[in-house]
Amino acid sequence: MANTSLESIAQKMRKLDIAALTTMTDSGELATRPMSNNGDVEYDGNSYYFTFEQSRTVSDIGRNPRVSLAFEGKDGLYVSVAGTAELIRDKAQFEEHWVPDLDKWFDQGADTPGLVLLKVKAGRIKLWQGEDSEEWKA
Numbered sequence: 001m002a003n004t005s006l007e008s009i010a011q012k013m014r015k016l017d018i019a020a021l022t023t024m025t026d027s028g029e030l031a032t033r034p035m036s037n038n039g040d041v042e043y044d045g046n047s048y049y050f051t052f053e054q055s056r057t058v059s060d061i062g063r064n065p066r067v068s069l070a071f072e073g074k075d076g077l078y079v080s081v082a083g084t085a086e087l088i089r090d091k092a093q094f095e096e097h098w099v100p101d102l103d104k105w106f107d108q109g110a111d112t113p114g115l116v117l118l119k120v121k122a123g124r125i126k127l128w129q130g131e132d133s134e135e136w137k138a
Contacts, residue, residue: 023060
């Protein structure tokens with residue numbers, strides 16, 4: 001497995017939207033759900049996802065911020081991200097990452113009550129494509 005730069009991995013991750021986000025529950029089990037970054041895909045080591053305050057995702061991250069993301073792209077591209085999640089409740093940051101497609105999920109836009117923005121900061125990224133693999137560590 002070759003070590004690589006974040007920029008190299010980011011180039012390959014361009015336009016990847018849907019991730020499987022895994023958290024640890026209060027009973028120590030793993031919980032995974034699909035999340036969309038709604039086109040906010042200019043990857044710099046951080047991923048952003050919106051959810052509701054009352055979600056299991058938020059309660060899991062509140063107890064244990066260590067998470068993983070899994071992406072699948074075209075041409076046999078697979079990406080695994082191990083990182084730390086942060087819960088953001090600042091409306092200015094909501095607006096910075098808001099796109100109109102989110103309106104179908106959050107009917108009052110960035111003003112939707114109970115809205116939370118998840119920021120996942122990568123600590124390690126592994127990428128596989130065919131027989132090639134790469135790894136980046138923060």
